[in-house]
Amino acid sequence: MTVRSAVTRRHPVDEVLPAHKLAAYGFQHVVAFYAGAVLVPIIIGGAIGLTNEQLIHLINADLFTCGIASIIQAVGFRKIGVKLPLLQGVTFAGVSPVIAIAMANGGGTEGLLYVYGAVIVAGLFTFLIAPWFSRLLRFFPPVVTGTVIAIIGIALLPVAVNDAVTNPATHEQDPTNGRWMAYAIGTLVIIVLIQRFFRGFTATIAVLLGLVIGSATAYVLGDMTFDGVSEASWVGFTQPFLFGAPKFSVIAIISMIVVLMITAVESTGSVFATGEIVGKRITKDDIAATLRADGVATVIGGSFNSFPYTAFSENVGLVRLTRVRSRWVVAAAGVIMIVLGLLPKTAAVVASIPSPVLGGAALALFATVAVVGIQTLSKVDFTDHRNLIIVATSLGLALLVTIQPTVSEGVPSWLELLFSSGIVLGAFTAIVLNILFFHVGGSRGATVAGSPGDSITLDAVNEMSLDEFSTTFGDVVQGSDWVVRRAYEQRPYADAHALREAFQDSLLAGTTEEQVELISAFPDLGSEDDTGEAFAKDHVSLAHLGDEEHRSVVDLATAYRDHFGFPLVICAAETEHYDRVLANGWSRMENSPGAERSFAMIEVAKIANHRFDDLVADANPIAAARFGRLNDLS
Incomplete structure (x- = not known):
């Protein structure tokens, strides 16, 4: 057996957990998602005048198709589905347009027929344009994706707040009643305490336990009553086209396509957020696969009496909070939702959870989504005033609509869709401003390197000689000729994302001898060469250490080189603390030479990636790329 095969491991995203854990984690996703899942059909059904029986059919259909959509996205079939722990749900961005289309066509079930016709066509459109949309990633740098993700979390927080102050019996908001707030804050406190004092499996189901304990209380x-459970039937299947054959209106179809395009931005942000959380690099093909799944799920939704689908941001927060990264957990959640869609009585039990309890859990989940966005924004250079303006303006307009949703009534009818939600307006603003500031007005291509006063355009990079290319980008890979040469041979680059991929692919293509040469180009930790600004940023600079601490690191570096024959390389951005440097280094002494070379290459790749971020202006849309494919070497 070779060293490579011995150390290769499955990515946590692809790990299949034991059945009991899949069930528990999957159910936790369902419970966290349930309120949002049923809220859309409830709002739409009430607004267009459906009967209670018709509304029940809408809710069951929603759960059933949510399950199918989640399985498609998480499991993946050929090029459909991103194969990440992304739960699918009906998009909130479509609520207002759906109501408008239905009411414009007579309301009730008659209006729904035009809605479903538009939904099916828009789903097909999304599926067909997915590969083209995925090529637009250069318009979604961290300043855009981070802003959109943060806005999604912030804009959803009022939903949690409203639940927290809603009377469970009357379903009316009662913010002066401290009893409801006590349930909400109590549930939140339970989740926090479980996260703090428990480890392992118990800590990962903190949200589920918080909901159970809060509901029991x-x-x-x-x-809390179970009156709705006794009234619900045991089995109920909502057949396709329950209300009749879909009908088609050009205006309705165009409106729904616009909704799906805005939703595609939301899905893109959710995919990048999930990739950041689970540690998996997101590519153009991943975005295309995501949108294909959105399109297929939306067509299924329109056929089964439901609405447009997108990745549910709430559950992105749950993945971050629980640190359970397996996509099969979401697949299990999809199975549970299908069952709930077929068993109305079982679904009614989940529906009995009091609103304040759900609100308390949602506060943690939605805020976590916002934090993921803030983390992405931390990679943005805010000394560039353009980035500052993009984030500030987008966030301000998003909050305007979120706090005062009635402003949409004062805009022209052709702008109502844009002002339908803070998420829609904020995402649109971030995209447009990014294009205005960074992609309009340049005649020689986008700026990809250099300082603002001495920038280098993409066209200039494509026209460089090998010597010029090496001078510009050689420091990214410690002046390694073989990496630079292979990256250079992949010209022309369509965008900065392609330029980054050229370095990634070149590193992956290195032979054992070339990789050892690259690793050996780095100085030993603690040596006289291990100084200066570059190493302070990406390698491990030890200038700040005392004599005894410095000696400990030098002893480690010496023992490491004696054992493996090349220097110990550790990325400062990943392991900054002195104690962690020692612990990391000594633990790696136990590796075989082949395995350790792979670990060293991972650290080299991380350093190269951070240097690339510093040098290149329009780098990969999110720094989550981090040369993720090199993890396969370990």
């Missing part, structure tokens, strides 16, 4: 105190 509410039941004991008389604020």
Whole structure:
């Protein structure tokens, strides 16, 4: 057996957990997602005048198709589905347009027929344009994706707040009643305490336990009933085209296509956020696969009496909070939702959870999504005033609509869709401003390197000689000729993303001898060469250490070189603390030479990636790329 095969491991995203864990984690996703899942059909059904029986059909259909859509996205079939832990749900961005289309065509079930016709066509359109849309990633740098993700989390927080102050019996908001706030804050406190004092499996189901404990408390105190459970039937299947054959209107179809295009931006942000959380590099093909799944799920939704689908941001926060990265957990959640869609009585049990309890859990989940966006924005250069303006303006307009949703009533009818939600307006603003500031007005291509006063355009990079290219980009890979040469041979570059991929592919193509040569180009930790600004940023600079600490690191570096024959390389951005440097280095002494070469290459790749971020202006849309494919070497 070769060293490579011995150390190759499955990415946590692809790990299939034991059945009991899949069930528990999957159910936690369902519970966290349930309120948002049923909220859309409830709002739409009430607004267009559906009967209670018709509304139940809408909810069951929603759960059933949510399950199918989630399985498609998480499991993946050929080029459909991103194969990440992304739960699919009906997009909130479509609520207002759906109501408008239905009411414009008579309301009730008659209006729904035009809605479903538009949904099906828009789903097909999304599926067909997915590969083209994925090529637009250069318009979604961290300043855009980070802003959109942060806005999604912030804009969803009022939903959690409203639930937290809603009377479970009357379903009316009662913010002066401290009883409801006590349930919400109590649930949140339970989740935090479980995260703090428990480890392992218990900590990962903190949200589920918080909901169970909060609901049990509410039941004991008389604020939770199961009246709806007794009224629900045991089995119920909503057949396709329950209300009749879909009807088609050009205006309705165009409106729904616009919704799906805006939703595609939201899905793109959710994919990047999930990739950042699970540590997996997101490519153009991943975005195309995501949108194909959105399109297929939307067609299925329109056929099964449901609405447009997108990745549910709430559950992105749950992945971050629980640190359970397996996509099969979401697949399990999809199966559970299908079952709930077929068993209305079982679904009614989940629906009995009091709103304040759900609100308390949602506060943690939605805020976590916002934090993911803030983390992405931390990679943005805010000394560039253009980035500052993009984030500030987008966030301000998003909050305007979120806090005062009635402003949409004062805009022209052709702008109502744009002002339908803070997420829609904020995402649109971030994209347009990014194009205005960074992609309009240049005649020689986008700026990809250099300082603002001495920039280098993409066209200039494509026209460089090998010597010029090496001078500009050689420091990214410690002056390694073979990496630079192979990256140079991949010209012309369509964008900065392609330029980054050229270095990634070149590193992957290195032979054992070439990789050892590259690793050996780095100085030993603690040596006289291990100084200066570059190493302070990406390697491990030890100038700040005391004599005894410095000696400890030098001893480690010496022992490491004696053992493996090349220097110890550790990326400062990943392991900054002195104690962690020692612990990391000594633990790697246990590796075989072949395995350690792979670990060293991972550290080299991380350093190269951070240097690339510093040098290149329009780098990969999110720094989550981090040369992720090199993880396969370990």
